[in-house]
Amino acid sequence: MNPSYIARCAQLAMILEVSATPKPGNVDRDHDFVDIKYEHFLASAIGVRPVFEKAAMSDNNVGSLIREAVEESAKWSGGKNTHFGTFLLIMPLIMATGKGDVCAASEIVQKTTVEDAIEFYKAFECVDVYLGKVEDLSVKDATSIDEIGRRGLALYDIMQISAERDGIAQEWVHGFSRTLAGARMLAEKVKEMSMNNAIVYTYLTLLAEQPDTLVQRKFGSSVAEEVSRKASTMLKDWDINTIRQFDDELIRRRINPGTTADIVAASLFVHLLEGCNEIA
Amino acid sequence: MNPSYIARCAQLAMILEVSATPKPGNVDRDHDFVDIKYEHFLASAIGVRPVFEKAAMSDNNVGSLIREAVEESAKWSGGKNTHFGTFLLIMPLIMATGKGDVCAASEIVQKTTVEDAIEFYKAFECVDVYLGKVEDLSVKDATSIDEIGRRGLALYDIMQISAERDGIAQEWVHGFSRTLAGARMLAEKVKEMSMNNAIVYTYLTLLAEQPDTLVQRKFGSSVAEEVSRKASTMLKDWDINTIRQFDDELIRRRINPGTTADIVAASLFVHLLEGCNEIA
Numbered sequence: 001m002n003p004s005y006i007a008r009c010a011q012l013a014m015i016l017e018v019s020a021t022p023k024p025g026n027v028d029r030d031h032d033f034v035d036i037k038y039e040h041f042l043a044s045a046i047g048v049r050p051v052f053e054k055a056a057m058s059d060n061n062v063g064s065l066i067r068e069a070v071e072e073s074a075k076w077s078g079g080k081n082t083h084f085g086t087f088l089l090i091m092p093l094i095m096a097t098g099k100g101d102v103c104a105a106s107e108i109v110q111k112t113t114v115e116d117a118i119e120f121y122k123a124f125e126c127v128d129v130y131l132g133k134v135e136d137l138s139v140k141d142a143t144s145i146d147e148i149g150r151r152g153l154a155l156y157d158i159m160q161i162s163a164e165r166d167g168i169a170q171e172w173v174h175g176f177s178r179t180l181a182g183a184r185m186l187a188e189k190v191k192e193m194s195m196n197n198a199i200v201y202t203y204l205t206l207l208a209e210q211p212d213t214l215v216q217r218k219f220g221s222s223v224a225e226e227v228s229r230k231a232s233t234m235l236k237d238w239d240i241n242t243i244r245q246f247d248d249e250l251i252r253r254r255i256n257p258g259t260t261a262d263i264v265a266a267s268l269f270v271h272l273l274e275g276c277n278e279i280a
Numbered sequence: 281m282n283p284s285y286i287a288r289c290a291q292l293a294m295i296l297e298v299s300a301t302p303k304p305g306n307v308d309r310d311h312d313f314v315d316i317k318y319e320h321f322l323a324s325a326i327g328v329r330p331v332f333e334k335a336a337m338s339d340n341n342v343g344s345l346i347r348e349a350v351e352e353s354a355k356w357s358g359g360k361n362t363h364f365g366t367f368l369l370i371m372p373l374i375m376a377t378g379k380g381d382v383c384a385a386s387e388i389v390q391k392t393t394v395e396d397a398i399e400f401y402k403a404f405e406c407v408d409v410y411l412g413k414v415e416d417l418s419v420k421d422a423t424s425i426d427e428i429g430r431r432g433l434a435l436y437d438i439m440q441i442s443a444e445r446d447g448i449a450q451e452w453v454h455g456f457s458r459t460l461a462g463a464r465m466l467a468e469k470v471k472e473m474s475m476n477n478a479i480v481y482t483y484l485t486l487l488a489e490q491p492d493t494l495v496q497r498k499f500g501s502s503v504a505e506e507v508s509r510k511a512s513t514m515l516k517d518w519d520i521n522t523i524r525q526f527d528d529e530l531i532r533r534r535i536n537p538g539t540t541a542d543i544v545a546a547s548l549f550v551h552l553l554e555g556c557n558e559i560a
Contacts, residue, residue, distance in 0.1 A: 029309040
């Protein structure tokens with residue numbers, strides 16, 4: 001697969017993900033957040049392309065590619081953090097696809113270096129990310145970079161430390177299993193519903209299966225579990241209006257399951273790669 | 281300006297144009313047509329990028345670049361005609377920008393050849409375009425291509441013949457004046473309203489100023505003039521709900537001022553080039 005095609009699949013995945021509505025709690029084509037708009041996501045997905053194309057031709061330097069993607073995205077979206085989590089998840093998938101097999105993403109993340117970890121930490125300088133800290137390695141603290149070097153932590157090590165509290169780090173250390181499951185679900189669902197609804201369905205399924213870790217960090221486990229329980233009821237009795245009410249409620253409470261949305265974007269990328277880039 | 285940047289501005293222009301809502305009578309983020317969806321437009325804008333980048337490095341072959349754009353776009357959007365008019369309008373602007381001055385687009389179109397005309401006619405083989413015919417040169421009739429060669433018609437000659445009944449051909453022969461006026465209006469309006477509303481305002485202004493030629497061809501002059509009169513009343517008393525009702529009415533009557541939307545996409549491209557690619 002050529003790098004240009006791979007990059008375009010990744011961009012379209014990001015654009016379809018943010019466009020799908022209603023996607024409870026997240027920015028979609030029908031509503032913005034107070035500080036970040038639908039258009040910021042569109043601009044970010046368009047702007048980041050050269051970095052994706054470079055990634056599709058590379059099998060190392062994940063850390064600097066993520067930093068470059070965050071920087072390029074911020075340039076096009078007025079400095080907003082639109083896709084930090086998505087880049088962290090999608091970059092090894094793009095690189096693996098460039099090598100010929102999306103499933104090789106696990107090998108790529110396992111061979112990351114201390115340099116990758118340092119570059120990843122530098123990416124936080126561009127945008128405001130709600131992450132808290134990895135043990136004592138706060139992303140807000142410049143001394144963390146020295147500490148990473150001193151302790152010889154590779155980016156994969158940092159993801160291992162973070163896996164319990166971060167759904168994307170979990171994907172890195174668990175073979176991107178939820179991303180790939182999401183791709184399989186999309187492939188099934190587009191046979192029986194529109195692409196928009198297949199995305200909403202996949203999002204709710206992933207959310208029901210596992211509490212969103214961004215919600216967990218911001219609001220605690222019981223709120224994250226409550227959201228997942230509600231997502232699961234939406235799936236049992238599929239009704240767009242009920243889903244819309246759930247969306248309204250989460251937006252009102254400012255609860256955004258952003259990690260689940262990141263995984264859906266990555267699932268869409270894998271799905272589109274399989275020749276499904278003609279939108280049904 | 282580098283070709284990658286130029287191509288991304290053109291893509292983002294197309295995506296912002298189709299996303300802006302309510303844009304009376306056209307596909308937008310809130311409604312599809314029966315046979316063509318919002319997602320088809322997104323996929324087309326993502327897919328076409330390599331052709332745009334090539335165009336930004338070229339100062340001839342407008343005809344084959346348009347044909348290639350139509351083909352690539354169709355591949356990504358399930359064979360739908362999403363952006364035929366936009367490509368015809370935006371391609372010389374991209375090429376001129378690549379040469380350093382968007383205003384050089386007039387020179388580019390004036391030096392088109394018979395080969396450009398033939399390539400342009402070939403583009404109609406990919407998608408279904410509502411165009412009728414240029415004098416006796418029907419796009420549905422394969423003998424037209426021989427006839428173009430026999431009569432030695434350059435693509436610019438064909439646009440001169442079509443200018444009276446086609447708003448995009450008119451742009452080709454009148455120095456892209458409405459496109460540039462639209463870009464100036466966008467630059468003004470984004471100072472006082474959101475990007476979405478600035479696009480809607482510019483669309484309504486262009487529609488009020490001149491009846492849409494696609495509407496004219498499909499429904500006749502009096503309907504096209506009625507639509508323009510209504511657009512002008514929307515501008516006098518700016519109210520999104522009234523504009524939404526106007527949108528509902530046109531959608532119900534299947535009246536789509538598509539040529540005006542194409543011009544807005546081109547205006548957005550010129551606007552974004554001027555460093556305004558950070559979405560306010």
